[in-house]
Structures are given as C-alpha cells and as structure tokens.
Amino acid sequence: MSLGEPTDGVRNAAPVARRLAGMSTDLGVPAVLSPDEADRAVRLAAPRGYCAGVDRAVITVEKALDLYGAPVYVRKQIVHNKHVVSTLEDRGAIFVEELDEVPPGRTVVFSAHGVSPEVHRQAAERSLKTIDATCPLVTKVHHEAKRFAGEDYDILLIGHEGHEEVEGTAGEAPGHIQLVQGPDDVANIEVRDPERVAWLSQTTLSVDETMETVAAIRERFPALLDPPSDDICYATQNRQLAVKEIAHDADLVIVVGSGNSSNSVRLVEVALEAGARAAYRVDDASEIDEAWLEGVDTVSVTSGASVPEELVEGVLALLAERGYPDAQAVHTAEESLIFALPPELRRDMRAAEKAAGQA
Numbered sequence: 307m308s309l310g311e312p313t314d315g316v317r318n319a320a321p322v323a324r325r326l327a328g329m330s331t332d333l334g335v336p337a338v339l340s341p342d343e344a345d346r347a348v349r350l351a352a353p354r355g356y357c358a359g360v361d362r363a364v365i366t367v368e369k370a371l372d373l374y375g376a377p378v379y380v381r382k383q384i385v386h387n388k389h390v391v392s393t394l395e396d397r398g399a400i401f402v403e404e405l406d407e408v409p410p411g412r413t414v415v416f417s418a419h420g421v422s423p424e425v426h427r428q429a430a431e432r433s434l435k436t437i438d439a440t441c442p443l444v445t446k447v448h449h450e451a452k453r454f455a456g457e458d459y460d461i462l463l464i465g466h467e468g469h470e471e472v473e474g475t476a477g478e479a480p481g482h483i484q485l486v487q488g489p490d491d492v493a494n495i496e497v498r499d500p501e502r503v504a505w506l507s508q509t510t511l512s513v514d515e516t517m518e519t520v521a522a523i524r525e526r527f528p529a530l531l532d533p534p535s536d537d538i539c540y541a542t543q544n545r546q547l548a549v550k551e552i553a554h555d556a557d558l559v560i561v562v563g564s565g566n567s568s569n570s571v572r573l574v575e576v577a578l579e580a581g582a583r584a585a586y587r588v589d590d591a592s593e594i595d596e597a598w599l600e601g602v603d604t605v606s607v608t609s610g611a612s613v614p615e616e617l618v619e620g621v622l623a624l625l626a627e628r629g630y631p632d633a634q635a636v637h638t639a640e641e642s643l644i645f646a647l648p649p650e651l652r653r654d655m656r657a658a659e660k661a662a663g664q665a
C-alpha cells in the first residue's frame with residue numbers, strides 16, 4: 307500500500323485549520339471560524355466508487371440503448387445501485403427479475419454479477435438476443451468452479467445466500483458446490499472426500515472475514531485447495547484498504563452505496579472494525595441524519611464500487627453547508643484497469659459503423 311502525500315495533512319488537523327483561517331467571505335471579510343469548526347476535517351478515500359466491472363456494465367447498457375434503441379431489457383439490476391438503475395430506466399432500459407418477463411426475440415443484457423448456464427439456456431429457448439455484461443473477474447470465478455468440478459472436487463463457495471453472484475457461480479457446478487456463509491457454517495460441512503476439497507468466494511466479501519472462514523475450513527480439511535488467484539477482486543480489496551486508512555480515528559464514516567450492494571455494506575463493517583466511532587451507509591446525501599454530525603470533527607467519506615461520483619459530491623456539498631472544510635483525499639492505491647465491452651456488443655457496434663460508412 308502506498309500512501310500519498312495528502313495523508314499527512316489529513317492526520318494533522320492543524321493544516322486544515324490554517325487553510326480555513328485564510329478563507330474570506332463573499333464580502334471580502336475574513337471568515338471567522340468557531341473553535342469547533344477549526345478542528346474539523348473531511349477525508350475522502352481514494353480509490354472509491356466505480357470499478358472496472360461496473361463501468362463496463364453501465365456503458366454496455368448505454369451503448370446497447372444507442373445501438374438497438376429502447377427498450378433494452380436487463381436481467382436484474384445491472385449493478386447494485388438504485389441511482390444507476392433509475393438513470394438507465396429514464397433512458398429506456400427495462401429491468402426484469404427473470405427472462406420470462408422479456409418478450410421473445412428482444413435484446414437482454416445480463417448484469418455484472420453473472421448468470422448461471424441455466425439462464426443462458428432459458429435465453430436461447432426464448433430466442434433472446436443476449437449481451438453478457440458479467441464482470442470478467444466474476445467470469446474468472448465461474449471458470450474456477452467449472453475446473454474444480456471437472457476434477458471432481460467438492461467446492462466450498464464462501465458467500466452470501468441469495469446474492470446473484472453466488473447463484474450464478476453455484477449454477478456452474480450444481481452437484482459440486484455448497485455455500486459457506488462464515489466460520490459458524492464450517493462444522494456442518496459434509497464432503498465426499500476430505501482430500502478433495504477446494505474453496506472459492508464471492509468477489510465482494512470482507513477480506514479479513516473471508517480469511518477467517520478459510521482458516522476454519524482448513525482446520526477441518528488440511529488438504530484444502532486454494533483458488534489459483536484471489537477471488538475477492540482488486541476493487542473490493544482496494545476500497546477496504548482505503549476505508550481502513552480513513553476510518554481508524556474518524557468520528558464518523560459515511561459510505562455511499564445502496565443497501566443491496568455487498569461491497570458497500572462490507573465497507574461499513576470494515577470501517578467500524580478499523581476503529582471508526584460511527585459508520586453509516588447512505589444512498590445519497592438526503593439520507594444523512596443531521597444528528598450523526600453532532601459533536602463530530604472528523605468525517606471520512608467513501609463509496610462502493612457501483613456508486614457514481616456525483617453522489618459522493620452531493621455528500622461533500624452537504625458537509626460543506628454544515629461548516630466542514632474541503633475534503634482531503636487519502637490515496638492508498640492507484641487503479642487503471644479497464645475492461646473491453648462484451649464482444650457481442652463490439653461486433654454489432656462495428657457492423658453499425660460499417661453500415662453507416664457505406665450509406
């Protein structure tokens with residue numbers, strides 16, 4: 307983890323107070339800050355917000371709408387953020403729970419969380435045109451599940467029951483996978499051969515909690531086989547490291563993200579474990595309870611991997627209105643990963659460009 311320079315300023319409230327002391331009002335009169343306000347600081351996690359998989363999935367729906375015209379159907383929320391979903395609905399996307407809600411022959415996008423082979427089969431049966439926006443890092447876990455199942459391992463999938471990603475991954479090897487939600491489940495695991503047990507995980511779990519679960523599994527099954535690389539994705543790990551850095555001495559941590567966003571909910575838990583005196587998740591600034599700010603000097607802000615930056619900006623604007631200074635970014639990692647759009651979409655975009663060129 308490399309820490310960027312703003313961290314020093316963040317940890318010491320004095321530079322913040324000095325900067326505030328130099329501010330002027332609109333009338334040119336130096337602003338007079340109360341002693342309470344001079345102690346305040348706002349710290350902003352970096353990285354935060356959109357990951358490469360979410361960015362790709364949202365752009366996929368936008369490009370599909372441009373290319374095929376509205377409506378474009380999307381199975382499940384494309385990413386777990388209600389603002390993203392309602393913005394895309396405004397543009398003509400129709401979100402459905404299951405494929406029987408999509409008229410035969412129409413275009414449907416599969417969400418970033420992935421789908422099981424059974425869903426692909428249903429789509430073919432209904433003659434739907436499909437665009438698969440599954441995050442490539444989720445697809446990687448699907449491949450691992452298929453490989454372990456092909457080698458006849460019992461697979462312990464660490465994750466949350468009912469989460470779409472877990473359903474999709476489990477569907478790749480239904481006879482081989484069992485769900486483990488935490489260390490408490492380990493005593494009840496039954497396998498065919500203790501020498502042939504492997505584990506996988508959902509991509510958006512708490513790293514620390516998952517390692518605890520793995521340790522408990524390994525105690526029961528010492529021959530436990532690890533996945534070839536981390537299943538908890540780079541974005542989840544980076545956002546958890548970042549929130550630890552801004553949370554450990556914060557009076558209040560605000561995590562922007564929706565309630566069904568696994569990685570956002572984990573950020574609240576990680577913030578509290580890291581020492582934050584209070585931590586709350588909000589969909590946007592309107593959900594901030596004024597009482598949370600009472601007696602609070604240091605507010606730390608971050609956002610989940612499916613959260614547009616404008617929602618974070620709304621939170622910072624509200625804090626500014628309440629007398630908090632500009633946020634100082636605390637850098638813990640650089641991210642530059644970009645995923646190519648789904649190949650079926652790129653193919654149609656190329657064909658459309660070619661047709662336009664010939665017209």
Ligand code: SF4
Pocket residue numbers: 357358359360418441442443444509510539540541542569611
């Ligand atoms: S959180 Fe990770 S696995 Fe999920 S979409 Fe983002 S990069 Fe992919």
